[in-house]
Amino acid sequence: MSEKPSSTWYVDFFTELPNEFWRRAVPPEVTVEEVDFVERRLGLAPRSRVLDVPCGSGRHSLEFARRGHRVTGVDLSAEAIGHARRAAAGLDVEFVHADMRDVPRDGGFDAAVCLGNSFGYLEPDGLRRFAAALADAVRPGGGLVVDVATAAESVLPGFRAEPRTMRTGDITVLATSEYDVAGSRLLSRYRFTRGPEELDVTAVHHVHTVAQVLDLLSVNGFGDFGLFAGPTGEPYAVGDGRLLVTARRSS
Missing domain, CATH: 3.40.50.150 (Vaccinia Virus protein VP39)
Known part of the structure; x- marks a missing residue:
C-alpha cells in the first residue's frame, strides 16, 4: 500500500x-x-x-x-x-x-x-x-x-495476499491485504461501490x-x-x- x-x-x-x-x-x-x-x-x-x-x-x-x-x-x-x-x-x-x-x-x-x-x-x-x-x-x-x-496462529500459517470480491445486493467490495512484518499488523484496503458511489478505505488489525x-x-x-x-x-x-x-x- x-x-x-x-x-x-x-x-x-x-x-x-x-x-x-x-x-x-x-x-x-x-x-x-x-x-x-x-x-x-x-x-x-x-x-x-x-x-x-x-x-x-x-x-x-x-x-x-x-x-x-x-x-x-x-x-x-x-x-x-x-x-x-x-x-x-x-x-x-x-x-x-x-x-x-x-x-x-x-x-x-x-x-x-x-x-x-x-x-x-x-x-x-x-x-x-x-x-x-x-x-x-x-x-x-x-x-x-x-x-x-487476527490471532497470529490464525493469520500467519499459509498467509497469502490475494484480492477477493464480496457482494451483498447492490454493494460490491474489492478487498486486498498485506502483512506489515515490522508492525505485526494486517493492513486491509477496501473499495466499496454501490451504483455511482465509491469509497476507498483502509483498516488496520494488530496481530497478537x-x-x-x-x-x-x-x-x-x-x-x-x-x-x-x-x-x-x-x-x-x-x-x-x-x-x-x-x-x-x-x-
Missing part, C-alpha cells in the same frame, strides 16, 4: 456504506448462534446485565435484549449507533456513542462481549486501556467473551499471539480461559480462522 494508514483509522472508517454492507453480510442465524454461545459458555442467568463493545449496528445487543437481558452497547460510529437505536424500540437496551475504551466502569456487568473482528483495532497502549476498562466494567465472577479474528491475548487479559484480572474456534464450541487450533476466548473475572 502506498499510503501510511492512520493509527485511528476506525474513527472515519465506519460510515453508512461499510456499515450497511456488514449489516447485510451477516445472516440473522449467525447472530443467534453467537449469542447462544455466550449464554451457554458464560452461564448467563435471566436478566443478566451485558456490555457489548464495540456494538456496531447492534446485532448482538438487540439479540441479547430480545432474550430479556439488560444491555448496554457502546460504539464510536454515530451512523451505527443511530441505526441500532432505531431498531431497539421496546427493548431494554441502551446504546452509547463513545470510544470502546470509554465504557461504564461501575463493576456491575454480569458479562462483557467484544464480538466481530474489533479486538485488534487499537494500538498496543490503547488495547491495554481497553482490557483495563473491561475489567473495571465486569463484576467479580462475571464473564467475558473476546472474538479475535494467543499467549499475548491471554496475558493481557490475565494481568487485568481475568482467568479460567477457554479457547474455541467458533460458536459451535470446537477447540481452537493453529490455522483456524477465528478465536473465541472465554474468561471469568477474578473475585
